[in-house]
Amino acid sequence: MSTTTDAANKVSSAKQANVVAHFIRWFFYRARGDSPFKTILIHATLIVACIIAVYPVLRVVTISLRPNDTLLTTDLRIIPENATLDNYKEVLFGNPERNRKSDFFLWLWNSLSIVSITSVLSVILAAISAYAFSRFKFPGRSAGLIFLLTTQMIPAGMLLLPLFIMIAKLKMINTPLGLLIAYAVTAVPLTIWTLKGYYDTIPVDLEEAAMIDGANRFTVFTNIILPLSTPALAIAFLFSFMGGWSEYLVARVILQKNEAFTWPLGIFTYAQQFTVSWGQFSAASVMIAIPVMILFLYSSKWLISGLTLGSVKG
Amino acid sequence: MASVTYKNVYKRFGDVIAVNNLDIEVDDKEFLVLVGPSGCGKTTALRCLAGLEEISDGEILIGDRVVNDVAPKDRDIAMVFQSYALYPHLSVYDNMAFGLKLRKVPKEDIKRRVNEAADILGIRDLLDRKPRQLSGGQRQRVAVGRAIVREPKVFLFDEPLSNLDAKLRVAMRAEISKLHQRLQTTFIYVTHDQIEAMTMATRIAVINKGILQQLDTPQNLYDRPNNIFVAGFIGSPAMNFFPGKLRKDGGKLVVDTGDFSVTIPDKHAKVYESHAGKDIIFGIRPENIHDADFIPPNIEAEKVAVKVDVTELMGNEIFLYLISGKNTFVSRVDPRSKLRVGQQAQVAFDMDSVHIFDAETEEAIR
Numbered sequence: 270m271s272t273t274t275d276a277a278n279k280v281s282s283a284k285q286a287n288v289v290a291h292f293i294r295w296f297f298y299r300a301r302g303d304s305p306f307k308t309i310l311i312h313a314t315l316i317v318a319c320i321i322a323v324y325p326v327l328r329v330v331t332i333s334l335r336p337n338d339t340l341l342t343t344d345l346r347i348i349p350e351n352a353t354l355d356n357y358k359e360v361l362f363g364n365p366e367r368n369r370k371s372d373f374f375l376w377l378w379n380s381l382s383i384v385s386i387t388s389v390l391s392v393i394l395a396a397i398s399a400y401a402f403s404r405f406k407f408p409g410r411s412a413g414l415i416f417l418l419t420t421q422m423i424p425a426g427m428l429l430l431p432l433f434i435m436i437a438k439l440k441m442i443n444t445p446l447g448l449l450i451a452y453a454v455t456a457v458p459l460t461i462w463t464l465k466g467y468y469d470t471i472p473v474d475l476e477e478a479a480m481i482d483g484a485n486r487f488t489v490f491t492n493i494i495l496p497l498s499t500p501a502l503a504i505a506f507l508f509s510f511m512g513g514w515s516e517y518l519v520a521r522v523i524l525q526k527n528e529a530f531t532w533p534l535g536i537f538t539y540a541q542q543f544t545v546s547w548g549q550f551s552a553a554s555v556m557i558a559i560p561v562m563i564l565f566l567y568s569s570k571w572l573i574s575g576l577t578l579g580s581v582k583g
Numbered sequence: 584m585a586s587v588t589y590k591n592v593y594k595r596f597g598d599v600i601a602v603n604n605l606d607i608e609v610d611d612k613e614f615l616v617l618v619g620p621s622g623c624g625k626t627t628a629l630r631c632l633a634g635l636e637e638i639s640d641g642e643i644l645i646g647d648r649v650v651n652d653v654a655p656k657d658r659d660i661a662m663v664f665q666s667y668a669l670y671p672h673l674s675v676y677d678n679m680a681f682g683l684k685l686r687k688v689p690k691e692d693i694k695r696r697v698n699e700a701a702d703i704l705g706i707r708d709l710l711d712r713k714p715r716q717l718s719g720g721q722r723q724r725v726a727v728g729r730a731i732v733r734e735p736k737v738f739l740f741d742e743p744l745s746n747l748d749a750k751l752r753v754a755m756r757a758e759i760s761k762l763h764q765r766l767q768t769t770f771i772y773v774t775h776d777q778i779e780a781m782t783m784a785t786r787i788a789v790i791n792k793g794i795l796q797q798l799d800t801p802q803n804l805y806d807r808p809n810n811i812f813v814a815g816f817i818g819s820p821a822m823n824f825f826p827g828k829l830r831k832d833g834g835k836l837v838v839d840t841g842d843f844s845v846t847i848p849d850k851h852a853k854v855y856e857s858h859a860g861k862d863i864i865f866g867i868r869p870e871n872i873h874d875a876d877f878i879p880p881n882i883e884a885e886k887v888a889v890k891v892d893v894t895e896l897m898g899n900e901i902f903l904y905l906i907s908g909k910n911t912f913v914s915r916v917d918p919r920s921k922l923r924v925g926q927q928a929q930v931a932f933d934m935d936s937v938h939i940f941d942a943e944t945e946e947a948i949r
């Protein structure tokens with residue numbers, strides 16, 4: 270009996286040694302050309318940075334799994350003792366016992382629809398105006414471009430009051446349309462710059478060839494420029510989407526009714542005057558992060574190629 | 584199929600006059616080559632015809648129609664760009680079909696025309712590829728194919744061969760000539776390469792600084808250049824020029840360059856007589872300067888003493904770089920020539936093939 274376990278132990282420790290040797294070989298293969306000390310230092314730094322970046326997120330997951338609303342504890346485990354999904358259930362479906370119904374899906378829907386429409390709208394608007402900025406010479410062209418850039422330098426907080434007044438005058442407080450307009454006007458300028466920069470790298474020859482082939486300005490735009498700009502359009506869409514998805518300040522000012530809330534406003538209803546449902550707060554946060562993460566992972570290929578576009582084209 | 588007419592066309596970019604009073608009539612089915620040094624306005628002239636540049640003054644006609652205000656797509660022309668300008672996101676087939684699709688040509692017709700063009704150019708196997716998967720030569724063919732399928736009235740080419748290597752360039756030159764024969768359409772072709780111009784054109788327009796210098800058949804341009812610019816531009820190696828004076832010497836007309844003088848045969852003297860005593864520029868092509876030991880029969884030869892500076896053996900001929908006083912010049916002599924570097928020798932000028940230009944106006948004296 271004991272001999273077999275011994276044998277098994279030996280085998281497994283041999284395997285471990287094998288794995289370790291393999292890892293070391295791999296490590297030095299990766300590090301070829303650099304001194305091992307430097308490589309180790311770089312990796313150590315990266316690992317520490319990863320932990321710092323990931324730890325708070327994991328803490329949120331931990332809190333969301335705790336049975337009661339204990340925010341502070343000395344427990345460092347990621348999966349806490351008596352882990353439970355009750356918080357998730359309550360966020361999703363409400364709690365009939367405490368007579369609370371869930372608005373989670375409503376907020377999610379509000380956010381999703383407002384932010385998607387904003388992003389689509391601002392990409393369309395920017396795609397068209399960026400084309401004009403890139404290809405036509407007109408009075409006020411460079412002044413316009415600089416003006417668009419300077420709008421980006423005004424902090425969002427400063428815009429709050431004027432935005433509120435304008436939206437109020439338009440009688441759009443508490444309407445998704447109001448928020449939509451507020452988001453679009455803040456997203457469009459940067460998107461124009463991104464797209465103009467990309468259009469500038471597309472040779473004019475292509476458009477001229479198309480115009481001789483039978484295209485007019487509009488068909489050149491739709492048949493040549495847009496298809497060639499998909500990476501830039503994708504990245505522009507993504508930036509506007511991510512900008513709006515977690516936006517709180519502007520939404521707070523424009524939306525005041527629970528039914529109109531986007532999720533960042535919504536989850537703050539868990540924080541009431543005297544009690545804060547940290548568990549539910551965290552559970553909601555985790556569930557909201559997921560769609561964005563999926564979108565991000567799915568589009569990361571484009572994102573990376575989009576970010577280096579300028580340099581590739583030369 | 585249509586004629587093309589430039590009527591006093593000007594194109595200005597601010598202070599730069601890129602095209603200066605251009606007056607050209609291109610006949611139907613002609614292969615006209617616009618040639619000139621870099622920056623002389625060839626491309627601009629072509630782009631004006633394509634409608635990609637608005638002309639500052641004058642008129643351009645395609646057939647009988649003034650096209651000044653006609654959009655490029657309605658001019659019924661096709662253009663092959665120097666960069667080829669293939670649509671990177673479309674397959675070769677779709678690149679060629681692009682114009683036809685926009686013009687709502689029925690699918691069946693598009694297919695037939697694209698396949699036909701692909702057969703002519705030998706790119707049938709490439710139809711599914713994207714432009715980035717093609718070699719330079721293949722891209723060039725696709726660009727030509729895209730023009731062919733359109734069946735336009737006029738084909739425009741802007742230096743289509745300049746991105747190809749030397750060998751391919753020669754092959755494509757012949758192919759484009761064949762294509763012209765086959766399509767029986769007006770071709771207007773821009774190049775800075777005078778050999779391309781000479782080998783392909785039915786007529787050549789030589790342009791310098793935006794101004795048309797001469798419009799003629801390749802042979803006439805070579806034999807009877809209007810001015811020093813054309814004489815120097817057409818032909819390789821270029822014509823030799825010697826500044827000098829024309830003087831009367833005992834009833835004979837003599838060109839005196841200061842270092843040597845040559846007598847003009849009586850049968851040619853009449854045209855130049857009026858310039859006797861004036862400053863002129865004397866021009867002679869390298870192949871009209873012979874080794875004195877190998878003078879072809881039946882020419883009026885004038886001997887000149889020279890020193891051989893450099894020899895270049897080409898196999899079927901020899902280039903000699905010669906010095907006579909302050910003048911250096913090139914001759915293209917019989918391969919049997921025994922002249923070697925450093926030698927003092929005699930060469931013979933073929934006086935039936937000399938060109939004399941007014942030193943002041945630089946125009947040929949006729």
Ligand SMILES: Nc1ncnc2c1ncn2[C@@H]1O[C@H](COP(=O)(O)OP(=O)(O)OP(=O)(O)O)[C@@H](O)[C@H]1O
Pocket residue numbers: 596599600601619620621622623624625626627628775
């Ligand atoms: N868009 C423009 N704006 C200003 N000047 C221009 C423009 N296009 C051309 N030019 C000028 O017009 C002149 C003629 O240019 P063009 O491109 O027609 O020359 P080219 O004969 O085609 O030369 P190359 O053989 O180098 O192509 C040049 O002096 C050029 O600088």
Ligand SMILES: [Mg+2]
Pocket residue numbers: 625626627742
């Ligand atoms: Mg050019």
